[in-house]
Amino acid sequence: MSGVLLRLVCSAAVAAGTALAPMPAAAAPDPPAASERGAAGLLTELQRLYREAERATEAYNATEERLERQRALAERLQAALARTRNSLHDSRSAAGRLARQQYQNRSDLSPYLRLLLARDAQGVLDQGQVIGRLARQRARAVGRLTGEAQKATELARRARKALDTQRALTERSRKQRDQVRERLREVEELIASLSPEEVAAVEKLERAEADAEQQRLVTSGALPVPGTAPAPTAAGAQAVSYAVRQVGKPYQWGAEGPGTYDCSGLTSQAWEAAGTPVPRTSQEQWARLERIPLKRLRPGDLVVYFPDATHVALYVGDGKVVQAPRPGARIKVSPVAGPGPVLGAVRPDPAGKPLRHYQPPELPGRAMAGPDAGRAQAPAASATSLR
Missing domain, CATH: 1.10.287 (Helix Hairpins)
Incomplete structure (x- = not known):
């Protein structure tokens, strides 16, 4: 799934709190503080x-x-x-x-x-x-x-x-x-059990972890220097344009568009629209496409996450990717490190020639703003909607 996991938690936690009738004071112990349960845990x-x-x-x-x-x-x-x-x-x-x-x-x-x-x-x-x-x-x-x-x-x-x-x-x-x-359902149950204090603590910790990892990638030189990365190929530019047009659409597991997507559904359909079909799943994209160093990333390349390659996003340039994060979230633009630990990158069109002139697509107004996870639906609700 993606990096900033818990912005959907606030509404879920508040909803869970208001749905339960208050117990008598003597029988209802106070919920443990975030420090007691441990935000990291x-x-x-x-x-x-x-x-x-x-x-x-x-x-x-x-x-x-x-x-x-x-x-x-x-x-x-x-x-x-x-x-x-x-x-x-x-x-x-x-x-x-x-x-x-x-x-x-x-x-x-x-x-x-x-x-x-x-x-x-x-x-x-x-x-x-x-x-x-x-x-x-x-x-x-x-x-x-x-x-x-x-x-x-x-x-x-x-x-x-x-x-x-x-x-x-x-x-x-x-x-x-x-x-x-x-x-x-297990995710939903855990979210419903969190207090607002725990929500805030966990969200703050996760944001700090993602920011630290992005900074590490930048300072180590692992990512292309902004403005120096090669232009995409014609197909890569089409894939980027397609993915950016999907920003704001909901995540749904197993979906390949056009109204909803999961992570590999978005990347595979973006390259399908560009006339270069790629494997459907993130594991197969990692296994079968040509791997490249992060420093050589160009728009259209795919960034794969976690040791078992369970998440994938499409690089749009300047250290950013467009991704379908997880149930409850909407497609958005994130820093490369936002979705989680980076496993590596692959290129669907290694033989393609970069464009001589490339104009990146304009990102929607709030492409990077707002929560990574939506507030309108709980994860299990989205799970039951799959075909």
Whole structure:
């Protein structure tokens, strides 16, 4: 998920507090202060839960991608099987006609005797050539019939196997969907248990951690110096433009637009719109695209986060990325370090040539402002809205 985790907490905590009837004073202990529960511990727990939810989300996305390919394979096999069965029917009809012709032209005399007894020997020889052609036609028909029967049997076997795999993937997808929802319910329960003081302490700590990591990247020279980074390629510029146009749209796990996105749904669709398809999930984007040093980042490159590559954002230049953070949040522009610990960067179009003249798209007025997590909905509510 993303870095600034807890701006949605205020409304959730207040809502939870107002929804509960006050207990008698003697029976209701005061909630522990933030210092007692430990802001660092709470932040670690929330980050863990969000990362587990994102890990489950990306696993779900990978299964859905495989399921889509499997459905297409099953459809192709079924179409090929239907064509082969039609051809097999035609071959059987042709073989039947040849068999009837052979039966109708059958004679008890051998070809040698017919030649000796015939008044027109040349006519018999011509007839023999015709019979020879018919024999060759029969042989080809039998061979075609046998081959198509074998092909139909093999296609039927492959089609059954493809459907079995599709059913297994469908069941796996259902289980992974339930796992994501369960993780998000755990997040919601923890958020509802926080006091306003804990919310403020955890939010302050998380913001400080993100600012410190961004500063470390800048001072270490790990990021391009503003104004010196290479321009994007034409495709990279299109991907940036697409991603920036999505700013303000809600995060929804498993979504690929056009109204909602998850993190890898945004990056994959941005590059799809640029005419350069990339893998659907953040793990596959990290595994299959060319890796580059952060210092060589150019707009359009993808920045991947966390050791298991469970989050991804699209670099827009000047040390910033556009990202779909997590349930309850909206797509926004953040510092590179905002989403979390940076794992590395990948380039979807390594062979592309940078543009000679590039004008970055204008960011929406409040692209970096406001909470990283929305106040209008709780995480579990967004979880139940997925298809």
